[in-house]
Amino acid sequence: MALTPRPPSAEQARDWGLIAGVVDDEAAVPQARAIAEQLAVGPTTGLRRGQPADAYRLGRVV
DSSP states (O other), X not given: OTTSSSOOOHHHHHHXXXXXXXXOHHHXXXXXXXXXXXXXXXXXXXXXXXXXXXXXXXXXXX
16 A cells, blocks of 8 residues: 555455445444444543553554
């Protein structure tokens, strides 16, 4: 991907495991809101604890 000038199609990105799914344009905003609502009621402590590990993996100091 990094060596070609064209990005993959949405379907290719899904097939390659780069994205979780593909939705139609009309469904994009409702789907994004549904995911945001799921994240908003999720376990924020677990997400917060994962940040240092993510930062370490990315070479950043927390």
